[in-house]
Structures are given as C-alpha cells and as structure tokens.
Amino acid sequence: MAVIQPRGPETADAVIVGGGVIGCSIAYHLARAGLRVTLCERGELGAQSTGRCAGGVRQQFSSETNVRIGQLSVGMLQRFEEEVGTPAGFRQIGYLLLLSTEEQVASFRRQLAMWHRLGLAEARWVTPAEAQALSPAISTAGLLGGTFCPTDGIASPSDVTAGYAAAARRLGATVRTGVAAHSITVRGGRVTGVETAAGPIAAPLVFNCAGAWSAAIAATAGFALPVAPYPRHIFVGDGCRQVSRETPMTIDLATSFYFHPEGDGVLFGMGERDEQSTFATEVDWSLLERIQPVAARRAPPLVEVGIRTAWAGLYEVTPDHQPFVGPAAEPAGLWCASGFSGHGFQQAPAVGALVAQLLATGRSEIDLSAFDPQRRLTGGGEPETTFI
Numbered sequence: 218m219a220v221i222q223p224r225g226p227e228t229a230d231a232v233i234v235g236g237g238v239i240g241c242s243i244a245y246h247l248a249r250a251g252l253r254v255t256l257c258e259r260g261e262l263g264a265q266s267t268g269r270c271a272g273g274v275r276q277q278f279s280s281e282t283n284v285r286i287g288q289l290s291v292g293m294l295q296r297f298e299e300e301v302g303t304p305a306g307f308r309q310i311g312y313l314l315l316l317s318t319e320e321q322v323a324s325f326r327r328q329l330a331m332w333h334r335l336g337l338a339e340a341r342w343v344t345p346a347e348a349q350a351l352s353p354a355i356s357t358a359g360l361l362g363g364t365f366c367p368t369d370g371i372a373s374p375s376d377v378t379a380g381y382a383a384a385a386r387r388l389g390a391t392v393r394t395g396v397a398a399h400s401i402t403v404r405g406g407r408v409t410g411v412e413t414a415a416g417p418i419a420a421p422l423v424f425n426c427a428g429a430w431s432a433a434i435a436a437t438a439g440f441a442l443p444v445a446p447y448p449r450h451i452f453v454g455d456g457c458r459q460v461s462r463e464t465p466m467t468i469d470l471a472t473s474f475y476f477h478p479e480g481d482g483v484l485f486g487m488g489e490r491d492e493q494s495t496f497a498t499e500v501d502w503s504l505l506e507r508i509q510p511v512a513a514r515r516a517p518p519l520v521e522v523g524i525r526t527a528w529a530g531l532y533e534v535t536p537d538h539q540p541f542v543g544p545a546a547e548p549a550g551l552w553c554a555s556g557f558s559g560h561g562f563q564q565a566p567a568v569g570a571l572v573a574q575l576l577a578t579g580r581s582e583i584d585l586s587a588f589d590p591q592r593r594l595t596g597g598g599e600p601e602t603t604f605i
C-alpha cells in the first residue's frame with residue numbers, strides 16, 4: 218500500500234515579493250544565474266505601477282549612477298528579443314528636455330558635459346528653433362534651449378514584464394500570481410522565508426520588489442524603508458498633425474508637462490507641486506483642467522485633441538528620488554529593489570542584471586552605492602534632481 222508522505226514546506230533559494238517589471242527582471246536574472254526562484258505576486262503580473270507607466274526610457278539624468286544605468290538598460294532593450302526571446306517594443310524616438318530658466322540652462326550645460334564624459338556622446342544641446350523642428354507641436358515662447366538624446370525612447374512595459382516572466386519560467390522559476398506575501402520571516406537576524414496566502418516558503422534570500430507597497434512588507438522584517446505612494450495621471454488623446462510616430466518624448470521641465478506619440482494618438486501627463494501621498498488611484502479629471510493652460514502655453518495643438526482615456530498609477534517615491542537596491546544590513550538575506558521614484562520601468566533591465574552580479578560576486582559593473590538601502594542612516598547618497 219502506498220504511504221502518503223506529508224509534503225514539507227515549499228523551499229526556494231530566493232523568494233521575490235512583487236511581480237512588476239522589477240520583480241520579473243530580477244526573477245529572470247537570478248534564474249539565469251542558476252538560483253531556484255519563486256516569485257509571488259498578489260494580483261496580476263505588471264498590473265500596478267508598471268502597467269500604468271508611460272514607457273519612457275531615458276539616459277538624461279542628473280546623477281551619474283542613473284546615467285550609467287540608463288545606458289546599460291538601453292543596450293539591454295536593444296538586444297531584448299535576442300536575449301529574452303520576445304520583443305520589448307523599444308522605439309528610440311529620443312527624449313527632448315525643454316528648459317526655460319537660467320538655472321536650468323546652467324544645470325543642464327553641466328549635466329551635458331557629464332553625460333559626454335560617461336560616453337553618451339549622442340546627447341546634444343538644442344536651440345529653441347531646433348527643439349521645435351524636433352517636436353513641432355511645441356511653442357518656443359519663453360524657451361531658452363533644451364537637450365536631446367536620440368537613443369532615448371519608449372518601450373512596452375507589458376511586453377518587457379511578460380518577456381522577463383516567461384523567460385524566468387523557462388529557466389525553472391516558479392511565478393505565482395494571486396498569491397500575496399503576508400510577512401517576511403526572520404530568525405536570529407537572518408531571513409528564513411516568507412509567509413504567503415498559499416502557505417510558507419522557506420528561503421535564505423527574500424527580494425522586496427513590492428513597489429509602492431514595499432515599506433509595508435519591509436516592516437514585517439523590522440526594516441524601515443521610506444518609500445511613499447504618489448498618484449500620477451496619464452491622458453491619452455486623439456492624434457494631431459504635429460505629433461507623429463517619430464516625435465520624441467517631449468518634457469517641459471519647468472512644469473513637468475510631457476507628451477509622446479502613443480499608437481495613432483498622443484499620451485500626456487504632468488506632475489503637480491502640492492501632491493499628497495496616497496494609495497488612491499481614481500482618475501481626478503480636474504487635473505485635465507489644470508493641464509490645459511500649461512499645454513496652451515507649451516504645446517497648443519494638444520489642447521484641441523479629444524480625450525480617449527485616462528488612468529492613474531502610483532509613483533513609489535523616496536526622499537532623494539533614488540531607489541533602494543541591494544542587501545539590507547539586517548536582517549541578513551533581505552534584499553531591496555524598490556522606490557524607483559518614477560523611473561523604474563527603464564531601470565528594470567539594468568537593475569536585474571546588476572542585482573544578480575552583486576549577489577554572485579559582491580560587486581556590480583555599475584557602482585550601486587547611491588542606491589544603498591542604508592543610506593538614510595549613513596548620510597550617503599546622490600539625489601536625482603531630474604524628477605519628472
């Protein structure tokens with residue numbers, strides 16, 4: 218007679234909490250490195266911040282770490298299909314940053330020199346007239362100049378996330394959806410696994426990729442992670458003659474109003490100065506009324522477009538607008554990868570690769586000390602000021 222053995226608890230080398238683009242990229246890169254990975258996503262893969270993002274991929278940042286990460290991600294997105302097996306929808310239409318104060322001009326002149334030093338040779342200064350030739354919808358009124366990087370662009374968040382998840386599964390990772398992680402278990406200062414809605418998973422490594430919700434899951438392991446949710450809106454309008462498929466992502470840095478082509482239409486949005494931290498993501502249609510006068514000044518044709526749809530998602534914001542990536546000092550075995558402050562989609566390819574390197578060798582090809590999860594205690598850091 219066959220004896221039914223009770224099954225022991227599920228085990229893994231690493232549990233990843235959160236199946237947005239960051240969790241899926243890390244799952245893929247760890248599985249590729251030979252680890253037995255289990256990813257737990259409480260909803261659907263990529264349905265939160267990742268699925269609501271604008272898909273922008275830029276290398277024009279104020280912090281050197283972010284420029285280098287942007288360069289690495291751009292190369293990885295160019296080779297994505299070859300490596301991961303499915304397309305990333307990456308279209309290098311460029312990013313055009315519009316400047317209208319002397320302070321911005323001075324700052325971006327300095328940044329341009331830094332970008333060139335780091336090998337981003339194709340980034341260049343543009344006059345207001347050159348900016349308008351690149352992005353014909355804009356008005357040059359009040360513009361002092363801008364920067365343009367033709368290798369920046371937009372990619373598909375859903376394709377990148379699904380591509381990494383499928384490739385991780387092919388490499389043996391277990392990717393579970395509809396499974397919430399309730400807490401990280403710790404014994405003797407070390408992570409021992411995760412309690413989930415589907416039972417415990419024992420593992421010596423836990424990666425917190427829970428995006429805007431990462432502070433809550435970190436707190437269950439006694440680790441304070443200052444990541445706060447801020448809702449951001451996107452509006453998609455009908456196309457207009459002045460925004461073609463090749464028009465670059467265009468950002469008015471004085472107001473953070475931005476737009477880029479989206480299919481045969483145009484996608485636009487804007488941050489606001491007095492934003493309040495909340496998890497609420499109902500669409501606030503009154504924002505459209507506040508965007509319209511800004512659009513009327515900076516991109517007048519956009520005021521006329523009919524609105525097709527709108528949605529809101531969460532930015533996962535840290536005090537210095539830099540993410541927390543790497544191991545927590547305590548408990549041992551807890552790794553952070555969250556708080557990307559509105560640029561996590563574009564950083565996901567590079568971050569997955571760098572985390573796998575850091576775990577394997579204690580070093581990564583790009584120095585991640587600016588992202589040290591302990592920096593609020595040590596006083597270190599390198600704030601990102603081009604926060605859109």
Ligand SMILES: Cc1cc2nc3c(=O)[nH]c(=O)nc-3n(C[C@H](O)[C@H](O)[C@H](O)COP(=O)(O)OP(=O)(O)OC[C@H]3O[C@@H](n4cnc5c(N)ncnc54)[C@H](O)[C@@H]3O)c2cc1C
Nearest residue numbers: 235237239259266267270271273398428530560561562563
């Ligand atoms: C409107 C908007 C526009 C944006 N535009 C851009 C852009 O142009 N370029 C760019 O690079 N970035 C952009 N971003 C930011 C980008 O979307 C995020 O930085 C990125 O998606 C973060 O990915 P993530 O995987 O960390 O988070 P998420 O995609 O939010 O994934 C976290 C996941 O964790 C899950 N989770 C949370 N708690 C638990 C738990 N306890 N158990 C199990 N699962 C859990 C959630 O369900 C979620 O799916 C934008 C964001 C918004 C809102």
